[in-house]
Amino acid sequence: MxxxxxxxxxxxxxxxxxxxxxxxxxxxxxxxxxxxxxxxxxxxxxxxxxxxxxxxxxxxxxxxxxxxxxxxxxxxxxxxxxxxxxxxxxxxxxxxxxxxxxxxxxxxxxxxxxxxxxxxxxxxxxxxxxxxxxxxxxxxxxxxxxxxxxxxxxxxxxxxxxxxxxxxxxxxxxxxxxxxxxxxxxxxxxxxxxxxxxxxxxxxxxxxxxxxxxxxxxxxxxxxxxxxxxxxxxxxxxxxxxxxxxxxMIERLADDHANARVLAEGINTVPGLSVDMDTVETNMVYVDHSATGLSTTEVLARMKAAGVLASGRPPRHFRLVTHRHYGADDVREAVERIRKALAQ
Ligand SMILES: Cc1ncc(COP(=O)(O)O)c(C=O)c1O
Known part of the structure; x- marks a missing residue:
């Protein structure tokens, strides 16, 4: 993909x-x-x-x-x-x-x-x-x-x-x-x-x-x-x-919300990353990467090299937003790419 x-x-x-x-x-x-x-x-x-x-x-x-x-x-x-x-x-x-x-x-x-x-x-x-x-x-x-x-x-x-x-x-x-x-x-x-x-x-x-x-x-x-x-x-x-x-296009936004939860749950299994699940109410996932010890710039660069684009919210966070181009399998794939990128 x-x-x-x-x-x-x-x-x-x-x-x-x-x-x-x-x-x-x-x-x-x-x-x-x-x-x-x-x-x-x-x-x-x-x-x-x-x-x-x-x-x-x-x-x-x-x-x-x-x-x-x-x-x-x-x-x-x-x-x-x-x-x-x-x-x-x-x-x-x-x-x-x-x-x-x-x-x-x-x-x-x-x-x-x-x-x-x-x-x-x-x-x-x-x-x-x-x-x-x-x-x-x-x-x-x-x-x-x-x-x-x-x-x-x-x-x-x-x-x-x-x-x-x-x-x-x-x-x-x-x-x-x-x-x-x-x-x-x-x-x-x-x-x-x-x-x-x-x-x-x-x-x-x-x-x-x-x-x-x-x-x-x-x-x-x-x-x-x-x-x-x-x-x-x-x-x-x-x-x-x-x-x-x-x-x-309105009713399908519920899919984005469900996919954001799948994404956030997956991210919580990646060492060094954490998402407070209470904050995932709609289509955005704010990820705390501080436990990786890496800067936001470095985390984003590694993710990009692994094929996942996110927005930086330095110094501790990056943001992922779900939308209609990606389904549940795609966000699971994103999690695996991120896992590999940060394990290096
Ligand atoms: C809450 C909020 N208000 C306003 C805007 C501005 O919209 P636009 O980018 O179309 O100017 C945005 C864009 O992201 C937004 O998130």
Missing amino acids: DVINLRSDTQTLPTAEMLAAIQTADLGDDTYGEDPTVRRLEAMAAAMLGKEAAMLCISGNMANLACLMAHGGPGDEAVLDPDSHIFYYEVGGLASVAGMMPMPVQSRDGKLYPDDVRAAVRGRNLHYPIPRVLCLENTHNRSGGRVTPLDLHNALCDTAHDLGLTVHLDGARIFNAAIAAGVPASAFAEKADSLMFCLSKGLSCPLGSIALGSKEFIAKADRARKRLGGGMRQAGIIAACGIVALET
């Missing part, structure tokens, strides 16, 4: 059905609101998530940023986890583009808690920025794809609203969260004022993310998207894949 690429679920390639859908998609100029395939995808997504309106964006990063720009502006405060994707991996766009002030609240096991949010949100005072929006992330990437359960999610939304803040949910992998929590994704959307989810991760589209909210909110986010250079023309070629993804 070729290389087993478990760096991320973003490595997934479009399905044959997606490529065929591109060829037959009805197209128009989306900036004129005239691409029927985009309109159809946005209507489908809004109905699925129980929101009034939806907007297709190039990326999750752009969808998050356009939403933040619709929630607030320069000098306003965004309350968020310093381990969130928006804080950690989006090039500081929150501050440098939206002009907003981050108020960090540290997550624990990938979850924020209402008391910590309450403690971080200061009352109104001439000296303080105005707290505008609470950002949540579900599943939570840097904790290894952990899930905030629905009751905690709802309590966080209620807390934010009590404090006069709106809520934005970075739901890049909201369908993974929904499957793991055993609830429809719309349950997580209900109390969030806005959310975004990605088509380009486990759902296998080549690109595309969807921002959702009220009609009024999405009209504001649409202006922000345009300002970011994200106005598109015949974007139906992206939307055509998105429609196939929503119709055919």
Whole structure:
């Protein structure tokens, strides 16, 4: 078998059905609101998530940023986890583009808690920025794809609203969260004022993310998207894949979760490696390699030479993400390759 690429679920390639859908998609100029395939995808997504309106964006990063720009502006405060994707991996766009002030609240096991949010949100005072929006992330990437359960999610939304803040949910992998929590994704959307989810991760589209909210909110986010250079023309070629993804790719995410458990159990039999099984809730496996005595760079290099690609989370961890290109036998094969690579 070729290389087993478990760096991320973003490595997934479009399905044959997606490529065929591109060829037959009805197209128009989306900036004129005239691409029927985009309109159809946005209507489908809004109905699925129980929101009034939806907007297709190039990326999750752009969808998050356009939403933040619709929630607030320069000098306003965004309350968020310093381990969130928006804080950690989006090039500081929150501050440098939206002009907003981050108020960090540290997550624990990938979850924020209402008391910590309450403690971080200061009352109104001439000296303080105005707290505008609470950002949540579900599943939570840097904790290894952990899930905030629905009751905690709802309590966080209620807390934010009590404090006069709106809520934005970075739901890049909201369908993974929904499957793991055993609830429809719309349950997580209900109390969030806005959310975004990605088509380009486990759902296998080549690109595309969807921002959702009220009609009024999405009209504001649409202006922000345009300002970011994200106005598109015949974007139906992206939307055509998105429609196939929503119709055919969601339920199978459960297979990725099951394969992540198989992978993690296998990794726990490799000398020097360990995975805390409680952390494996969805499709990510964070592996502690510190007992090998090797650096993360060395571990990744040996694995690569043995035909397994992973992402480094130095100094102690690497990350493996299961996705539709690999089944249970493939992840078992990955474990054996890793075992050999580290035995040398
Ligand atoms: C939680 C989370 N939010 C947002 C994004 C950004 O998505 P994109 O890579 O499409 O910009 C990612 C990407 O990995 C993510 O994991």
